[in-house]
Amino acid sequence: MKIQVQTAAFDLNAELAALYAANPKVGAVASFLGLVRDVNEGDGVATLTLEHYPGMTEKALARIVEEARSRWDMLDCTVIHRVGELKPTEPIVLVAVASSHRQDAFAACEFVMDYLKTQAPFWKKEMTPDGARWVEARESDDTAAARWQK
Amino acid sequence: MKIQVQTAAFDLNAELAALYAANPKVGAVASFLGLVRDVNEGDGVATLTLEHYPGMTEKALARIVEEARSRWDMLDCTVIHRVGELKPTEPIVLVAVASSHRQDAFAACEFVMDYLKTQAPFWKKEMTPDGARWVEARESDDTAAARWQK
Amino acid sequence: MNVTLLYFARLREQFGTASEAATLPAEVKTLGDLVAWLRARGGHWATELAEGRAFRLAVNQDMADPATALKDGDEVAIFPPVTGG
């Protein structure tokens, strides 16, 4: 399990290979890449700046990954979240889950993303033509996370 | 939309970048990588050889991708399936879906994989210590595809 | 009526051929008729295409079922359930 918060870009080939290249039990890797879009709520976005709560972030992400591991067959998992200033088309987050079979990999990956969106202490500020503004939390993200509740 | 059947390995960085780098509307890329495992049905697998039906394969995959595009917000999609002889830990298939939001990307990616498993004319033959054998279709794959039926 | 027959995977191996050009007798009008006609060859044809065996059919590269009508020049494929991905 690898959990990392960083400003640098990441290498998808290397990150995914680390999940499967040395483990021939892995039959499936489901992954998610979140990217900066150039429009949000109808306004142009020039840059996105991500802030987080060092310490709590890693703790929250580790807890989410552990919860996913307790629910599905998960052989390995990588979560990398970038912070700092990013531009449209730049990757923000990578969540990748390695499992024996695809259903577990898909479900665990989507679960981690849904909880990351509502539980991990990151905040986005976007620069628009009208100035900088903090991105508002989306109710749809709460709904997405709530559907996993047992 | 890119649909390709090939013997060569593929470059994940390049394939995923092709989906998002030039399109700032893309906020989410969900992807799936299927890999050769070293054990199947309890037996060791030394190599896996994939055969397909040229012409029908591409047509079947294009139809599956079109169906996914009609159901979800899909900005772009790449399906690459390898054929020929592969070894454990080698990638077999990549399905990657680019959307504005993650729920569409995840659902469409999983849909394409489920239908690929039951509708695209590929066949696997595995080399085990007891000799070569054709992989049997799994009932769980039919069940997975059936859940998308409207 | 002339059709091209294609076999894949285990069926290709069992039948010992990947394809054949076949001239069908007049009474073979549907895909189901064609399967019965091939089955009547006996041997591996009778075994692999027996009622209850799992195999799939395609006509001109689309999945098809036994009720599908055949026409001259069709490309017909017979193969085991698919196992890609």
Place this chain on the structure above:
Amino acid sequence: MNVTLLYFARLREQFGTASEAATLPAEVKTLGDLVAWLRARGGHWATELAEGRAFRLAVNQDMADPATALKDGDEVAIFPPVTGG
């Protein structure tokens, strides 16, 4: 009781500080008490921490609710709903 207070994102900007060391009066026993105590500072504190405003609380880097009891040395964070991913 002494605690460290951390503010993030919009709250950090509104309060004009990322952190402060606070000595709490004896009547502040829970996280809810602490929020009420901060609110009583007025200005941005009263506005941002008003009843019904959406903010989140964490104690020692775990999400927490107003009923959570505080103890000496706790690290308390107050921040807007998260928007990562």
